Amino acid sequence: MHVLTSTEMKEIDKKTSTDFGITEEVLMEQAAMAIVGEIQKDFNKNSHLLFMVGTGNNGGDALAAARILHNEGYENIEVCIIGDENKGSRLFKKQLNTLKQFGFLDFFEFNVDFKNHVSTADCIIDGLIGIGLNGNTNDLIKGVIDIINTFKRGKVLSVDIPSGINANTGEIMGNAILADKTITFGSVKLGHIFFPGREYSGTIKVAPLSFPKSLFNISHRELVTPEMVKKLLPKRPKFSQKYDYGNVLILAGSSEFPGASILSAIGAQKVGAGLVKLITPTPLSSYVLNHEPGIIYKSLMKDKFSLKDFDLISKELKKASVIVIGPGLGRSDETMQFVRNVVEYSRVPIVVDADALYAVDSLSLRKNIVLTPHVGEMKRIVRTDEINIRQNYEYTEKFAKHKRATIVFKDATTIITNGERTYFNITGNTALAKGGSGDLLTGIIAGLVSQGLDVMEASIVASYLSGRTAEIISDEITEYYATPLDIAKNLYKAISEVLNV
Template sequence: MKIVTEQEMRKIDKACSEQFGIPPSILMERAGLSVVLAIEQELGDITNSSFLVLCGPGNNGGDGFVVARDLLEYTDYVTTVLVGDEAKLSEESLTNLSRLRAIGADVRKLGNDVTLNELAELVKSADVVVDALLGVGIKGEVRDPIAEVMKLVNLYSRYVVSVDVPSGLETDTGAILGIAIKADMTVTFGLPKLCHVLYPGRELCGKLKVASIGIPRFLRESKQITRQIITKQMVKKILPRRVKDSHKGSYGKVLVIAGSRDYPGAAVLTSIAALRVGCGYLQLLTCSPVDVMAIAKEPGIVAHAVNHDHFIKEDSQIALKMMENADAIVIGPGMTCNSDTSEFFERIMANLTKPVVIDADGLNCLAQNLQILRKVSVPIVLTPHPGEFARLVGKNIDEVRYNYKLAEEFANKYNVTVVLKSATTLISTVDGMFFNLTGNTSLSKAGTGDVLAGMIVGMIAQGVDAKNASVCAVYLHGLSAEHYSSSEGTMLTSELLDLIPYAIKEVES
């Protein structure tokens, strides 16, 4: 599903009118009706429910007037409050306000017909508050009186439905502009916006419903919109197919270059994850005694250990020889980053002949010399968390977290795939960007990133290109965590490995 910026949505709205002859008034009418239908779908019988519809001075408020009018087809208990200057309403919004008044609806204006204290009582007594105060494109911090109204909604409401976006969110970042509505459900129109998937906005949206309001499919699926949300249907098309008449060579060979005496577990997690997604043959180059640990955990791993606590530059010859018998490589988990491993890493990168996933300490080594990337001709996937990406681009963590533009710039500059891990993981490629929404807080622990790196390389080894392997693996990684169910604590990283097949089965079915 495509996802749009504020500017892209404005262009779509303009094209609806100028190219397809669909005026804003029709879209507003359908938007309001879609909110009511979504409420009915979510809450069931609403004939005895009471509603408070809060409308701002923009087109979002116009949608709210339509919502109020359509709600009156279900129940008599609808109160509408205009927060703002009626004289500043657009033509479409003013028309729908007039229609609402024409049917005898209870319409009040804050400051004239109702005080803030009286509004607080209305919020407390309503079963549902509809937030149509501010839509997309607001700039700067929310000001009074709307800010005061939003405080009342957050403090006293029972259930909140936001129209298009929760009021107070910056559309293209999900940032809170001083204050924002915390919705239980958000109904957006045509396409989701970036604030719906990027934190903190994503958390304030509640359940997100995307309503079709008559925007032509041609516009919604335009190739000019290069960002999209990963869906189960998308992943199902990517998953490598397994046939009965096959053997280990049918599903690719992976080389994992990882581990050290100080960090033995990462190599094991990465290796088993690659096997779990279906790769047929896995070699592990590591340091003693990690090889013994790996084989004890999974005897199917073909392990070779160097006789050092960590890799040194001379070990690169062993790695390059093993690379000859691999279809894809992952380097970095638990490898450590010092002068020895940095030299080892640079020698590997200078002689790469197979697609590579660079994770963890591989990324830390890479940060010391990004120009290596310009000399590599094979596909590269980088899997940084915000701290690692901050080191790669020379910025602080707050500047890179959910910074999709920065990830896009980096991917295009160095011709790589960037998997920027977080609660919403961003996958940036030269062909576009993907947003992953699967997962939960069980993934917030050491080792889960090593699992993801193994899943990506395991997909690449089976013939999936770097972009699609990243999309598929990231989705399955999050979905695997969602399959964990326990009344005691959160999932162990080792348990995540065992849940991967269940996630794959869910997607396949």
Template sequence: MRTAYSVETVRAAERALMARLPEGALMLRAAAGLAAACAGVLGRVSGARVAVLAGSGDNGGDALYAGARLARRGAAVTAVLLAPDRAHPGGLAALRAAGGRAVPAAAPGPEAGTGDAPGAGGTHRAALSAVGRADLVLDGITGIGGRGGLRPAAAALAAAARDSGAVVVAVDLPSGVDAGTGEVGGAAVRADATVTFGACKPGLLIDPGAGHAGAVRLVPIGLEPFLPATAELEAPQHADVAALLPTPGAESDKYRRGVVGVVAGSARYPGAAVLAVAGALRGGSGAVRYVGPAGDAVIARFPETLVSAGPPAKAGRVQAWVIGPGLGEGPDARRAMKDVLASEVPVLVDADGLRLLDRKQARRRRAPLLLTPHAGEAAALLSVAREEVEGARLASARRLAAEFGATVLLKGSTTLVADAEGPVRVNPTGTGWLATAGTGDVLSGLTGSLLAAGLAPREAASAGAYLHGLAGRRAAGRTGAPIGASEVAAALAGAWADVASGSDG
């Protein structure tokens, strides 16, 4: 399990470690790992041109010391100082002693414009030239304590780095990204790679911040003994998901393996029922019981499905319900929703079901409830703008879980799984090609089947999202071709086999 810790937790661990080390030793340790990572990116260090964007904090110090190491190996290193009078003195002295040079980020003038302090009227030409000619730009403008977007001079340098064609490496976190949430409140560095120290921070794994981080490399600096056993964020890996997958034993039969009930589809949207059932059939339960008006379409595609016209309470025994895809919002849909929520088994609510969800009834449930909204549906449930959810995915998922007393699988470019308490799970698999009609229906069926097979909502949601993302990649293939939801469903068996065997596919 890949883990991430809050800024406060990381800071506390750093203080505990620094109390046991000589002064400055931790920064030099981080800088050594950073310089090694940059050397790996460059391939050949001697003769390479490196621009170090250095703010006034420890992040800038890390970057300057790393720049000094690269300069000693023959790189032409220019430090662009965002606050020249407050640059890290030891790091700057080391850079100059190694043959590097320093220029101010901002030209003299009456207006404020540095990345972290007032004092300039525009970006210095020498600074822009250093960035424009660089093979590698090292972003040490702000650290994990930074808030909000970059100020004008820093933003101009970030834009120049993006346009230069240089490889951009962020120090610990791309400047302008909130380390704790992944929120981007204005201009921010967009890195090709991020070298982070001691522990991952949530902002590196959650969009929109994750989209700015590029490839993330974790450099150990000795924090592990000082970090708590429970992280704030978890990203499952193959082995974690493999341990969750239900496996039938010699004594298993279809009922012991669990039956998932699917309430989905309508006369207008029969395909939603078919796709939800397709996902459910590949989720590890022993049988799928479909309830609704699209029975003929379901049976025509999947004759192994148990079909009932309803209502859900009279359809037969199930170990979990999935309700919502293509359901509509008419009287029959409302009765079905009330019926399912009154059951004493786990319930997954998606799509149209989320619009019918009564908050009071949801909170009164004793059995588990799992909600699977995308950003727009989450925004409607929270009565906020969609942009607010997309810009603050972590906070939105946690708030939904708390307000509805549920587990929440918030779909999107970063899919999150949140309970009211405990670490939030972030799904590391997927592809942009999954953003197509019907793939969410497949995910609902798959996850509901895992619920029926006995997984707790948090685990079912984590495993379902992981397998769904892998199936999307499999369906798109190595060329990244457009895919449909049916192809994703068909690829689930291969994704399951890959995870169970430990293969990357």
């Protein structure tokens, strides 16, 4: 599913009419029918429905829905128009006139009694602004939104996007409607998937309408879905053996951070890698064997990696299908030089995480390398305080293109991009906001690369599976209790779910 900016959606809307002959009126009627469908799922003909309507096309959608429900026998509908009707859009005026022609009379003005209408409504339909908001909400709209959020008793259904949410960033523009459900048209918008817009949108429903599918190629950004992940999951034919599923080499750990390397190794093993070899400076054999005896383990019997270790592992580098480097390494100068040598020497795919990110920021990378920073690491490796890097998909795309690598920017909404194509993963919860979850993800990515996926495909699948597993087990043991090891041991649940989509 494509993820659109407001400009892209408006262009699709326009071309659907000009190039394909499907008029704006037809699209608005279809949008209204979709709104009606969502209302009818939850509310009967006696329910009190309060339509809050702006004077743009978003308001026109809401008015058309009110007219259809009125015609269907819903008897307790009220409409409040916010703004000057005479300055409304062409379609708003047309829908208002049509609603009146159907005999609808229950309009009321925004006044001191407004909170009483809000507090008695079973469903408030938010058709105030939509995706066209450019600046902060004005004082009138702000007052309306404050009363709705404060005094609502029933549910709120937003049309296209909650009023007050920036459709391109998810930011609150002054204030915003806190919706229980949002019905959007064509495809999701960026403001639906980034916080706080994602939280304010509630449950998101997408009504496809009659937009030609080809027009959505205007966007190079997509939402990761179960269907996408199922299609990408590596196949496991019966006539195969372990060498068909690759050799993951993990260079990780130090005396200070021994556990990170184990999580990476377990992650690679649990998603099907044929062989997983873990090389650490510090002895960890008992810990590795206790968690997963199938992992091949070697210790260099020292505190940390150094440049001279490169020669000791050169044979392993040549055997590897994919390399993981970074988790728990530490950042000593000699370790950083070791990392740079591995990255420059090796030609196989490499997953670079944690401390290794600081070693490669000056290197010229290549398309089969993936960097997996969290927010703090991303801030440090881009070396800029001039912009807010969090949820900044455009800057992340530019950075990936500059580095000529794939970036997995880990956050509540994870951005996966090579600068040309971008994917957003929205699975996961606060169970992932714990040390070790990134190390696990690194191993999962590598385990999937070893089975034939490219680094972008593996990053998509790994991010989804890690996040979805966190959601599944949190329902069982809570987000507080779940650990990265719990997620690793339960990855099969998300994989099974995807296979049954």
